[in-house]
Amino acid sequence: MTNILENKREGLYCPAGDFFVDPRGKVERAVITHAHSDHARAGHNYYLCSDSCLPILQIRIGTKAKIESVPFGKRTKIGSAYVSFHPAGHILGSAQIRIEVKGEVWVVSGDYKPQTDRTCEAFEVVSCNGFISECTFGLPVYQWADEQLVHNEINHWWRENAENECPSLLFAYSLGKAQRVLAGLETEGRPVFVHSAVHSFLTHYEQAGVKFPKLQKVERGIDYNFSNSMVIAPPAVEDSTWVRKMKKAKKGFASGWMSIRGAKRRRNLDRGFVLSDHADWHGLLEVINGTGADRVLLTHGNGDALVRFLRETGKDASMLEGASVRGEEEE
Amino acid sequence: MNMFAKLFHDLDNLTKTNDRLDRLVEYFKSASPHDALWVCWFLSGNRIKGAIRTGELRSFVAGWAVLPVWLVEECHQRVGDLAETISLLVKGPSESKAGSLDSTIRKHLLPLRGKDSADRKLLLSDTWSHLSDFEMLPFHKLLTGGFRMGVSKGNLYKALARVGGVEPSLIAQRLAGDWSCDDLSFADVISSSLSRDTNPYKPYPFCLASPVLEEVESLGSLHEWQVEWKWDGIRAQFFSLGGGRGMIWSRGEEAIEESFPELTKCVPYLPQDICLDGEILAWGYDGLRPFARLQKRLGRKSPGASILKRESVRFHAYDLLRLEGNDLRTLPLSKRRKKLEEVFAKIPNHLPLGLSEIVNASGWDELSKKREQSRDRGVEGFMLKRNTSSYESGRVKGSWYKWKIDPFLADMVVVSAQLGHGKRANLYSDYSLAVWDNTGSLVTVAKAYSGLTKKEIEEVDRYIRKNITGKYGPVRSVRPGIVFEVAFEGAQSSGRHKSGVALRFPRIHRWRQDKKPKDADSLDTIRGFAGIQDICLTENQGIDENGNMLLF
Secondary structure, eight states, rough: OOOOOOTTEEEEEEETTTTTSOSSSSSSSSEEOOTTTTTOOOOOOOEEEEGGGGGHHHHHOOOOOOEEEEEEEOOOOEEEEEEEEEEEETTOEEEEEEEEEEOOOOOOOOOOOOOOOSSSOOOOOOOSSSEEOOOTTTTTTOOOOOOOHHOOOOOHHHHHHHHOOOOEEEOTTTTHHHHHHHOOOOOOOOOOOEEEEHHTTTTHHHHHHHOOSSSSSOOTTOOOOTOOOOOEEGGGGSSHHHHHOOTTTTEEEEEEEGGGGGHHHHHSEEEEEEESSSSSSHHHHHHHHHOOOOOEEEEEOHHHHHHHHHHTTOOEEEETTTTOOOOOOOO | OOOHHHHHHHHHOOSHHHHHHHHHHHHHHHHHHHHHHHHOOOHOOOTTTTSOOOOHHHHHHHHHHTTHHHHHHHHHHHHHHHHHHHHHHHHOOOOOOOOHHHIIIIIGGEEEEEEEEHHHHHHHHHHHHTHHHHHHHHHHHHHTOOOTTOOOOOHHHHHHHHHHHHHHHHHHTTSSSSTTTSSOOOOHOOOGGGGOOOOSSSOOOOOEEEEEOSGGGGGGGGGEEEEOOOOOSSEOOOOGGGGEEEEETTTTBBBGGGHHHHHHHHHHOOOOOOEEEEEEEETTEEEEEGGGGGGGGGSSSSOOOOHHHHHHHEEEEEEEETTTTTEEEEHHHHHHHHHHHHHHHHHOSSSSSSEEEBOOOOSSHHHHHHTTHHHHHOOOOEEEEOOOOOOSEEOOTTTTEEEEEOOOOEEEEEEEEBBOOGBBBBBBEEEEEEEEEETEEEEEEEOOOOSSOOHHHHHHHHHHHEEEEEETTEEEEESOOOOOEESEEEEOSSSSSTTSSEEEEEEEEEEOOTTOOHHHHHHHHHHHHHHHTOOOOOTTBBBBBSSOOOOO
């Protein structure tokens, strides 16, 4: 595939350093971009990640796993490869992996978002010869509005629901998105509840300096009066009895997929908030061009359109073979 | 425009029908009469025709957003709706510069008609510099003709009835048929004064039947019901006007009398100022003919003498809605039927007018036996109408039922798919279905997109994404692997499908996960048990891509 990286069954492999990036299956050395479960899987022998990713990765794959971490920007030598982590702006601790072998540089982006937000390290453009980019939202219909506008929308929706004494049940992925939503809430004295899956990551975000409003974890078997509150839960619980009991609740979903009305209507949601942890169309182009890479390989997404577009602008772009297609379940 | 945009987005966000109704009432009470009338016009199912073509619109957007046209097409496919695609690609000014809904339509929409492409492009770019992001989607929904927003006509009538304090049926009649915003005022629509109704010959909202879902015995005693055969033709209301003029309205509320001169010629023999509800049937010296024969008459205005002779029709009446200018709809069916029979007693026999006969039986058992004659008679089963029922607007529970014979079923293989629209946007949910022909190839016989649960659609979508074998525009050919049991009402010869067969109302009955493609049915089976009648069709203009007959 390239001089530096090979595409194996387990995922991207660097022979010079004998390690994999975000591998599947069971490998000896795994370099992890970030702690989402489709990138960080349990079962490998040794892990390497960024410092701020470490505690979150431990929650995901267990404290017994052998994990080492390095600060952002620090060059480490693995075999004959120089490896460094650079902020990807996706979730706390998320990194792009820069791999340099004999003067040639490749960057594996993992998931990334060039827009800054208050819950994770700001994205950094890394110059390289080859760039392996995600392209979850690789069509121009995906264009994100300024983050504060989305927070305002959510706060406005909550206020309106509270006036009608309806709880606001907002679905957001438990790691990353949920914390971003929480950090943007204006409570005006109203209670905030979070599902336990969301709660487990909060302390690490707080240690990293992220400020959250006063909130309460929803415990099993207790009946709460949610009336005018905001409840943040992962979308997986949408069909649970707990959710079904909240009859009056207005339901919203914070995700980049909410750009398209069909996605919202399919879930029978009251509101969709377009808030994504991934790069939008312009973000993808900006970053891909910004890296100065001659070769671009795309993964995670329906990248055909972006590949064709990049090729028409003279870039050597193609899909990474065997790349996963990301459905609407992720993000 | 902003107020209308707010209405649009609110209707889109509200998930409960009653909340939408309340919101619509609120809009009608506060909007300017001109704007409100436009909303009535659009929600009545009207659209501005000939303002722009899809391909043209996509190329204008591509130009504006500096994107290649193919990419705009990709976006359209992903989003599943052109208006929405444009609203995502075209960014307007932060503050709206558009005027009222009425003036926006008159300045930015209507003038598109009759302009050449270059001028249209100029006008549209000007429009895009006026509309805020919030107004983009509503405006383009009006432009591309898809403004429904989960409000049925019935609910529109209810909302207006509440605003005007009148009966929904009165509103329904005022908004029926062809009208434009220049011949009516909003005050006319909601007025409680009857004298404003200048045209009494608009169609009445059709009374519709629900399917019998439980055991038919659950409907109570048979004596409470009037039973008729369910005729397979074109549902229509037939008005006799003064001066020998007749009007015929199809269920789609289109005036179709020009296509059926032999029927309007009967008007002098009918009492003046009546309205019959019934069915136009293909009918000749040999009696009832298959629905397919009507096809030659569809959409043909002023048919010639030879076709009138070869493909003759008959109007089969089953209800009387108006007599000597009086609206009879609120009378019980038994009384309307009696008057209908009195009218028919005076009509000469040689006319192509008939009375839908009443089927008598001692009880449900005997009726069930008679129902078995349906296919031989060329009808679809029974209509059950409660003797006490008034002529309702639309489908009212417990009033009229259709007790149809079971559909044909066949196992078919998914051979290609397309992304769906609306709720099914970005899901491969429009399927082409095939059966085996004599040479051992799969041939497409139908397209279907309904009948699966949300979960099943998602599962099928996952299968399709992993098994795409080719790309033809928006169509993806798929490795055969998924077998559906497909229900349909009948089959006709068709030159459109390679198989030579088109199915009537195909829909997915269930997903046969236990079956493999090799277990699917053969073309011969379908032709065989559908009893296909090989009337030689030289044109196919009247069949849509689903193989359904198009009515006008």
